[in-house]
Amino acid sequence: MAFADPVTLHGQHVLLEPLVHAHATEAHAAVQDGEIWKHWYTAIPAPDQVEAEIVRRLELQARGSMLPFAVRDAQGRFAGMTTYMNIDAAHRRVEIGSTWYRASAQRSGLNTEAKLLLLGHAFERLQCVAVEFRTHWFNFQSRAAITRLGAKQDGVLRNHQIAPNGTLRDTVVFSILQSEWPTVQAHLRYQLDKPRA
Template identity: 35%
Template sequence: MSDAFDFKKDIILENEMVLLRPLKTSDFKNLLEFSLNEPEIWTYSFVHAAGEDSLKRYIEMALDGRKDEKQYPFIVYDKVKKKYAGCTRFHQIDLANESLHIGYTWYGKEFQGTGLNKNCKFLLLDFAFQKMGIVRVEFRADNKNEKSVAAMKRIGCTVEGVLRQESLSPSGYRRDSIILSILKHEWEERLRRELENKISKK
């Protein structure tokens, strides 16, 4: 396990296409357009950010998670379009067991299907495995969210199974959650190279 990760430290991850930096309270203004105009982004999400009040709560909860050393939220900036694109985060961070989740990921419609997600996931996975000493990265999604599940499979995730009626969604139905993961040795032996190749071809 690495002892280099510090929740108080501002972490910047970037390549030619994307920059990830820590989410801040002031980012409300950078995300409000999505919150007001694209509420469908959060159709399958447990924590909605549609509308001003919801967006404020979303940011507050994310920042509280960082203070509690359980989450590390990022805002996503598209360096090609020169626009803020959405959010993502490390969560359920368990350094003692060398595991974490990547989730709460969303992008505005303009940035979906552009290769931005692959770039973000490459940076997050590489940092988790190489800098944080993580051995297992988990991803979860509503099993109905075919688009999100397909995106996770494209970056190399292995499907582990489905937790039936695992939790209650904000809209009131019991959600089946699909569980996917990537292990450190898979990343180092094959998946890092494969995802890097996909990014370079975009």
């Protein structure tokens, strides 16, 4: 048995199911909602790259370093993808990342509940000691969303990666520790229970 075996996680606003090749058609349609791949600081696949991205994620899963999920909204529509990545079983750590949602699913309860489910599984089932989040310095929307979850910034990895367009990426690293999980969990449940405008 692997440290992080495929699992389906159910919530009120979201369903996370193991990513499979058959999700390609739905993912192709979802990524076109808002043309979200056009943000220069993200690694969201363009419509013609969706199948290759699913193959890449499943190959990393076969190697034990990633556990990819398809994300569905409360109506069962394909909303995007997310993963446990950089899985470190020996040190009981994972990173939640490679996440994207179609534009019409953003700024809803979907992401909050998806993270609640992923964090709960990581801390309660996998017994992780820490969960990381990483994002591009210029992805201000992502940085704000990670902070709203209750993660704390650990630091910035300067010139951490070379982006496809040749620019250098500074990577902002955040984490939530196992000892912080009860408070973060209470915060996320509160956010989900608040009436939405």
